[in-house]
Amino acid sequence: MLLEFLRLKRTYRNISRIRQIVNVFLKHGFGQFIEQLNLQRVVPFRKRLKILGTPPELAGHTIPARLRLAFEELGPSFIKLAQVLASRPDLITKPFADEFKKLQDEVPPFPFHHVRETIKQDLGLSPEDHFESIDETPIAAASIAQVHYATLKDGTPVVIKVQRPNISDIIETDIIILKAISSRMVKYIPETEFFNPTGIVEEFSKTIRKELDFTEEGKNASRFRRNFSGHPHIFIPSIFPDLVSKRLLVMERIEGVRIDDIEGISRLGLDRTEIARIGVDAYFKMFLEDGFFHADPHPGNLFVMPDGRLGLVDFGIIGWLSPDMMESIASALVALVKKDFDSLIDEYIALGLVTEDVDIEAFKREFKADIIDFLIPLYDLTISEINIAQYLDTLMHVAIKHRMKIPSDLLLLNKCMLILDSIGRELDPNFNFISIAEPYASRLIKSRYNPKKIYKQMEKQIKDLTNFATTTPKQVSILMRKVLKDDLHIKMTPLGLDRLIRDIDRSTNRLAFSIVLQPLS
Template identity: 55%
Template sequence: MPFNLLILRRTYKNVNRVRHIVNVLLKYGFGKIVDQLHLGRFVPFRKRLKTFGQWPSLKSPTVPERLRMAFAELGPSFIKLAQILSTRPDLITRPFADEFKKLQDRVPPFPTEYAKKIIEEETGRPIEEIFYRLDAEPVAAASIAQVYHGTLLDGSEVVLKVQRPGIRDQIETDIIILTAVAQLMERYISESIFYNPSGIVEEFARTVRKELDFTEEARNCNRFKRNFENVHDVVIPKIHSEFTTDKLLVMERIDGVRIDNIPEITRLGLNRGRLARIGVDAYFKQVLEDGFFHADPHAGNIFALKDGRIGFMDFGIVGRVTPELRETMANTFLALIHKDFDRLIEQYIELGLVPEHVDLDVFRREFRMDLADFLEPLYGRTLKELNFAEYMDTVTRLAIKHKMKIPSDLILVNKAMLILENLGWELDPDFDFIAAAEPYAIKLVKERVRPARIYEKARKNLMEVGDFVALFPKQMKLIIRKILKDDIHVKMTHIGLEKLIRDMDRSSNRISFSLIISAILLSSAIMHALKVGPMIHGMSFLGFFSFGVAFLLGVWLLISIIRSGRL
């Protein structure tokens, strides 16, 4: 409770930002949500009256479209949130995820003078003592940073990533507000609990704070460079750590063309099939061998070099895969390749995707039927004919239907693989994505039965058994002692009781409010009859004023009832 109160107090300090968010939500037709969250106090009464009754027409944009437009208008924090949510259709449903994918992280650039000032403040040196040349205009401008090209005094061509002035404070402010809004949603909108608003905000805060720390990105880049030091065909840029801080990142410039620039790749005479194979091999190495992968592999972050190699950029968003998850993913790939439905379902259960309360026998039967409807037509096809992107999309839809819990890192893996398959098909229409995965999957499965690995697993299991044998008598003695002392407590959870209490509170409040209005109206009638106070045209001024107050309060009550959708 103290934490919640602290959040709310800090939110009120940023009341102008809260008011702006509420106004934008009203603008795009989310007045009902504003009322349900009790945020109407941030909107002038006259504006609430103006928006009353303005319901979206049949020709107006859909709810996902309107929410996407609202997030775009609310700026960098909400754009980032939408981009993160676009990778979680299991949380927000497919229509919202598809709509959020349309949001592009494009904002007007800030003046280069500010960027130079930040560079000098972060390095503690004048520009002239660091760079032989620094471009006057940025090559890219995003919500968190701007990118410049430059040349160091030693002749090294570099890329500079300079953080936007004040962006940290703005994002922290929005995180505070979003946290408070998430708590209000869980309190007042019971249906929202299924989507876990607080969990979404926590994931967003964790991701965006990592992106704000450029030293974290530098560490990620250095780790990738170590992982690929023996892979000649993959280039990871060198970090100039002497100039890198949490607000400034200076790295080696990779001279190449975007991986989706097919005309330029063709003009350079590069082998497109080889480029596709190098890029996909690099990702399977990251996911299935290193357990540390680039989680944002869009075309702007992958370059084809003139000598036929591939270079990676932008390591702000990374994912991690545990050895257990890598093993299960390998088995999933093999199950897909061999079209083994039952084994595929067992891998999903082993991944912990199925909620605990679900009847596993029923789940196996129903999920297999749904999965078979999609995978059965694949029998008789060659590996080249399998559409991995379509497969992943269908499995995600099935996960939503069966309310499976998909880990965020697994979602990042799926997102990366889908992007990679699309890039592979652009480079080489005959590229066989699943066949490229098979050697890595087989290698992981062989690793699973390696004697040293089996011994290590057996050792861990024996240690767990030993711990259980040692602790069991103590735990039993503690339970018996509590039983003898009559100190056993049973915790009961009333499902839906809080919603009932809230509804009862809301109903009693409305009844009390109605009684107050009735009392004011009755008082107004009495004052008119007894001609209390000053008279205007034969009417009591106090009585007329009381009637006006009662009328406004009555309209306010009517609006809140209509907005709640419960007449």
């Protein structure tokens, strides 16, 4: 009976939220989209009469701008979804990405009594039992949590990150609705299947659920602290495990100024060029040595400390890189420095994970032809003159054109590099991203020839060969039995059609994209 009641309550909440979402989309001129999804019935009949067209007050706004305004009004889940999409140029066009980047994850703070309640419920004792003092005014308030300064009983200055009341339930409700909407998009607007809306929502739901579990963030922070143990220039604050729950995180306080506070850094008497170098150096340690990186390096998460160290906070979003990925990234960077563009293309294809059904040689020829117009001018540039942001942007767009399957962690890496390049140039106009990255890349490539590493690789290959030798006779036996029973089926694919199919597929996708956007205008 209780389970049925909870289901009924959630259903009622879902219906109420769906109605709100539909009304917001109508308000921002997406009535025809709502009609295509057959969702117009959730609003009163009088509002259905206004379902088509763009409201006069929004007539001067572009479609991406109107969608941003709608997401902003719909709150945390949609703001977070837009931020995920903004870092996925393989899924949305640049005008949409640029608009979504404008979304600010800043909201009014919630009352302090909720902070006290969360501490008491999750830690089992009142705040006074754990803390000497807590500042009631938060230093930051975002859609998922807010942060307060506090002091432990032993005098240690800390910060407390506390989740918003009921935010988990709110987001879970929105995830259910977003999954339903994405399914309806595929059902009622088949051409949207190219953009994989159900996959986007699934990826978003995994990301946001991890962000909602502060125990995961605590584990990430502890891992970063171990990775940078003894590092002279990087500070990762300590986590207090006994004061961590899914909704609560207590960590050591960082004293310093934001990395984009140019005046503040000058007041500390620090060298901005050195700060930029330290930041990029730290991230390339993560990218090419650790394979585990802080994936949200916006200026609010990077602090310059009075002693010149760089402090990192907010470890909710992280990326992973396999050893093979790290080697390909390193090789690509070295190839760029040496202007060995054939090798660069080889490594970029390796990173893109081209599907097995593609004719690799034909693909390389097409890919090289598309990218050569950008690469040729690099021959006449010094490394310091190469614009890494333009370089990454061009490579990404060529990859998208060829529908390369780019892993989400590589997209996070791409986003990090663009942000770091922007921060570096703000700190130092002569900042050069590639020259700082190259030594890490060269060191990783040299490690390929380390005797211990070669021995491990040989050991693995011998194991693989042993497995092959063990399993092959059995597989041959199964094959022969099928032949003797006349039960062998061979799948045949006509040769020479793959390029034609790809060309038709691309043309269809371009047409689909225009069809999807047309009703929104």
